[in-house]
Amino acid sequence: MARFTGRKRRFFRRKYCRFCANKEIILDYKNIDVIARSIAESGKIEPRRITGTCAKHQRALVREIKKARQMALLPFKVD
16 A cells, blocks of 8 residues: 655745835825734734735835834734
């Protein structure tokens, strides 16, 4: 009885930067709807490997999230 020793192949959908794909999205600290998608429920900023955002836009996104927190538009921590 022969056993199949090969690995299962997993096909993942390639992640893409939504800011590069859609130039109409404005990355600004006042645009809470866009920024809130990149924040976890605990209040942490989601990393690039999870969201698929490119390095350039991830740096800009983090900068805008921090501005929004200072202006009290977003919470620092969620209880």
